[in-house]
Amino acid sequence: MRSLLKLKFQQLRNSLRRGERKKYVLFLLLGLFFVLVLGFFFNKIFGYLAGVEEFPEVFRLFLVEKLLMMIFMTLFSMLLLSSLLTSLDVFFISRDLHFLFTTPMPLRSAFAWKMLETGVYSSAMVVFFSLPVLFFYCRWFAPGVGQALQVLLAFLLFIASGVLAGIALGMIIPAFFSVRRLQPVLSVFSIILISSIVVFLRLLRPERFLEPGEIDNVLRYMGSLDVRALYYFPFSWLAKSLSLVAGGQAAAYWRTIGLFALLVAALLALVSLFRRTLYLQLFDKLNRGGRGYFKSSWHPWDLANDTRMLRRKEVKAFLRTPAQWSQLLIVGALVAVFVINMKMIPLPHPSVKNFVSYLNLVMAVFIVAGLNSRFTFTSVPGEGPGQVHLFSAPFPKAAFFRFKLWFHLLPQLFIGFSLYVLGDLALRFDAFTRVIALVFLAPAIVFLTVLALTLGIETNETNPLSPEHVIVSKQGVSYMLWSMIYVVAGMLFLVRPVGVYYWHLFTRRATPWLEIVAWFAGFLLVNALLIAYYYRRGRRAWLAREL
Amino acid sequence: MLEIKGLKKNFGKRQALKDVTFSLAAGEIYGLLGPNGAGKTTTLKVLAGLLAPDGGSVIVEGRKYHREDHELKKRIAYVPDQPFLYYKLSGEEHLNFFMDLYRIPYARRREQSDFFFKYFEFEEYRGELVENYSAGTRQKLLISQALAVQPRLLLLDEPLVSIDPLVGKKFKLYLKEVASKGTAVLFATHILSLAQEVCRRIGIIVDGRVIVQGGLAELMALAGQDSLEEFYFQTVLRHEKPAEA
Numbered sequence: 001m002r003s004l005l006k007l008k009f010q011q012l013r014n015s016l017r018r019g020e021r022k023k024y025v026l027f028l029l030l031g032l033f034f035v036l037v038l039g040f041f042f043n044k045i046f047g048y049l050a051g052v053e054e055f056p057e058v059f060r061l062f063l064v065e066k067l068l069m070m071i072f073m074t075l076f077s078m079l080l081l082s083s084l085l086t087s088l089d090v091f092f093i094s095r096d097l098h099f100l101f102t103t104p105m106p107l108r109s110a111f112a113w114k115m116l117e118t119g120v121y122s123s124a125m126v127v128f129f130s131l132p133v134l135f136f137y138c139r140w141f142a143p144g145v146g147q148a149l150q151v152l153l154a155f156l157l158f159i160a161s162g163v164l165a166g167i168a169l170g171m172i173i174p175a176f177f178s179v180r181r182l183q184p185v186l187s188v189f190s191i192i193l194i195s196s197i198v199v200f201l202r203l204l205r206p207e208r209f210l211e212p213g214e215i216d217n218v219l220r221y222m223g224s225l226d227v228r229a230l231y232y233f234p235f236s237w238l239a240k241s242l243s244l245v246a247g248g249q250a251a252a253y254w255r256t257i258g259l260f261a262l263l264v265a266a267l268l269a270l271v272s273l274f275r276r277t278l279y280l281q282l283f284d285k286l287n288r289g290g291r292g293y294f295k296s297s298w299h300p301w302d303l304a305n306d307t308r309m310l311r312r313k314e315v316k317a318f319l320r321t322p323a324q325w326s327q328l329l330i331v332g333a334l335v336a337v338f339v340i341n342m343k344m345i346p347l348p349h350p351s352v353k354n355f356v357s358y359l360n361l362v363m364a365v366f367i368v369a370g371l372n373s374r375f376t377f378t379s380v381p382g383e384g385p386g387q388v389h390l391f392s393a394p395f396p397k398a399a400f401f402r403f404k405l406w407f408h409l410l411p412q413l414f415i416g417f418s419l420y421v422l423g424d425l426a427l428r429f430d431a432f433t434r435v436i437a438l439v440f441l442a443p444a445i446v447f448l449t450v451l452a453l454t455l456g457i458e459t460n461e462t463n464p465l466s467p468e469h470v471i472v473s474k475q476g477v478s479y480m481l482w483s484m485i486y487v488v489a490g491m492l493f494l495v496r497p498v499g500v501y502y503w504h505l506f507t508r509r510a511t512p513w514l515e516i517v518a519w520f521a522g523f524l525l526v527n528a529l530l531i532a533y534y535y536r537r538g539r540r541a542w543l544a545r546e547l
Numbered sequence: 548m549l550e551i552k553g554l555k556k557n558f559g560k561r562q563a564l565k566d567v568t569f570s571l572a573a574g575e576i577y578g579l580l581g582p583n584g585a586g587k588t589t590t591l592k593v594l595a596g597l598l599a600p601d602g603g604s605v606i607v608e609g610r611k612y613h614r615e616d617h618e619l620k621k622r623i624a625y626v627p628d629q630p631f632l633y634y635k636l637s638g639e640e641h642l643n644f645f646m647d648l649y650r651i652p653y654a655r656r657r658e659q660s661d662f663f664f665k666y667f668e669f670e671e672y673r674g675e676l677v678e679n680y681s682a683g684t685r686q687k688l689l690i691s692q693a694l695a696v697q698p699r700l701l702l703l704d705e706p707l708v709s710i711d712p713l714v715g716k717k718f719k720l721y722l723k724e725v726a727s728k729g730t731a732v733l734f735a736t737h738i739l740s741l742a743q744e745v746c747r748r749i750g751i752i753v754d755g756r757v758i759v760q761g762g763l764a765e766l767m768a769l770a771g772q773d774s775l776e777e778f779y780f781q782t783v784l785r786h787e788k789p790a791e792a
Contacts, residue, residue, distance in 0.1 A: 309647035317635040320676070385631030392595040393648035394620035543615075547597040 039132035072235035083166020141246035154241035164267035171274035195333030360423035372452035381461035443527035454538030555602030565755035578746030587735040595625035624698035630685035634678035663691035
């Protein structure tokens with residue numbers, strides 16, 4: 001185990017030394033941003049609950065407990081699913097398994113190591129997002145050091161129970177289903193869960209919690225919720241433990257902790273039993289391979305078209321990789337939130353909807369930028385080792401570059417304009433706003449797609465571990481930064497013509513169309529130059545590529 | 548068929564190919580032998596269009612070859628030293644895709660596909676995704692797709708890695724058959740017994756240069772050696788220690 005731990009540290013150290021520091025710093029910054037936002041939100045809620053004098057303390061603690069139960073229920077579902085997915089990967093699919101099993105390391109040690117890996121990978125996100133909840137709960141309800149330690153103990157047992165439950169399920173499921181087929185299905189399921197949570201949270205309208213009166217209504221509603229079945233779950237016990245710590249009920253707290261510890265011990269014993277009786281058999285079963293059938297289609301009329309076989313290959317590979325197409329579910333959730341935002345934004349004056357239309361444009365372009373990062377940027381590196389055939393075959397490389405561009409550009413244009421149209425249908429923007437959309441959206445989408453494709457080629461990656469591995473490369477981070485700068489700069493550039501138009505409209509003066517058209521022309525010219533530059537750069541990099 | 552003169556290739560400061568010169572006639576099976584890192588794979592990659600040379604010339608069928616010459620590339624097929632494949636395609640789809648890239652006429656494609664899946668004994672994996680193939684089955688697919696396009700010049704880099712002896716035997720027989728029909732085969736391998744069995748001419752490349760080449764039987768007779776293995780060791784060691792030789 002010590003050797004494996006040392007190996008992990010060396011890998012981490014090497015990746016930091018080899019210039020992957022920026023990736024970790026970026027992740028840390030993004031994570032801190034989310035934690036701060038969550039922290040602000042929970043500080044507000046807990047602060048209100050701790051301070052509201054109309055409620056007796058017992059009722060306040062009861063409400064807090066209900067709130068915590070809902071939060072930890074969400075986190076527990078995420079933890080369980082994450083642990084299940086990770087254990088299927090770590091125990092059955094991971095590339096180092098064949099290596100580990102051929103060494104003199106005892107199976108028990110290898111298994112324990114894998115359990116540790118599963119625990120760390122699957123719980124990292126849950127722990128990260130729980131930090132603001134626990135921190136501000138302790139601040140308002142359990143400020144003592146001893147109380148904080150009690151909260152920490154209960155939380156650690158909660159995490160352990162979730163991880164072990166996931167591992168136990170991960171040991172049983174392969175007995176009935178093929179792991180290779182199941183893992184992508186579960187990944188899709190987790191994406192659906194995340195997407196549903198995103199939409200659900202938006203529907204809850206969290207902006208209401210900035211109003212004290214609204215908090216009051218929501219909490220009274222929560223207080224009326226009482227589902228007995230939920231009391232038997234670890235998330236309920238954790239919420240209860242935290243409530244008991246705040247109430248100073250030590251005996252009841254330790255009884256709950258005892259229950260937690262018993263659960264963890266039972267799960268540990270179960271996992272140990274599965275290791276002794278099931279694990280190696282299931283590992284052998286997995287290595288026997290699958291029995292799928294994918295029939296090739298033979299179309300003689302396809303020969304005339306240069307790129308039809310590439311299109312078919314792309315579509316087949318995309319549809320057969322759940323990790324790829326399931327991302328569109330998250331996009332669907334973002335679109336749903338986008339539409340909800342359009343409907344729910346308060347409009348103090350009808351003219352404000354034109355301002356909303358610009359937000360609409362910005363959001364549409366951000367979504368397109370995100371899609372480009374996920375799909376267009378990873379497209380050429382994602383060809384993987386198969387690039388050898390594209391290079392060695394009598395297929396023009398320039399045609400392949402053009403194909404990749406059109407294949408990603410057309411759907412992006414469709415999505416970008418659809419998002420704009422959805423907003424327009426909800427709010428009915430004026431004609432000038434629609435012209436702005438045309439002037440801004442089309443070149444923005446083209447530029448972002450060309451930029452993503454070019455930077456993706458410049459990663460020089462020919463066998464990535466996963467799309468995420470490519471996205472967090474130096475070029476991936478560059479793409480994210482440049483796309484954000486572009487969007488902001490584009491919006492700032494258009495402030496002048498938009499401002500000029502509406503100023504003259506409201507002051508009932510003649511609109512200086514020449515000036516407005518000149519600004520639009522300038523915007524289009526700058527975009528044309530940027531697009532031409534990155535197109536040529538990408539094409540050159542692709543044609544000069546060596547394998 | 549193929550004429551290489553003074554081929555050079557650098558990777559940064561490292562000169563992978565310093566001066567590679569040899570030729571190959573139609574219908575000939577030429578074995579390119581040499582120690583690890585000598586430049587065999589790099590030579591094949593230049594010919595396959597994966598790398599651009601830094602010097603020298605490559606003439607294929609009397610025409611100067613460069614990697615964007617798609618007309619010439621239609622006559623060249625390459626089997627890489629590792630199974631580079633699209634994992635989310637089935638074997639049949641992969642073969643179809645490859646023949647599509649070479650514009651193989653429709654009438655011949657189905658026939659070629661049926662033949663090679665049966666000939667190399669992996670018919671039952673036809674509809675299976677490549678990601679589920681064993682290393683040997685992936686290699687069979689690679690060989691099948693290169694042979695299916697009926698090239699005039701066939702570039703093979705360790706083609707029998709992970710292949711079982713029976714299928715290996717079939718492959719050698721098929722190779723001799725395509726050579727007899729006029730296809731030139733450039734065969735890079737470490738397996739000297741294989742080279743001795745299959746190749747008519749050989750070239751030994753060491754440190755980016757072809758140090759000896761010629762007819763296999765003639766070279767061995769000249770050196771007074773009975774086996775290619777002895778000849779190879781003698782040649783390579785002499786090159787590495789010229790003073791002692």
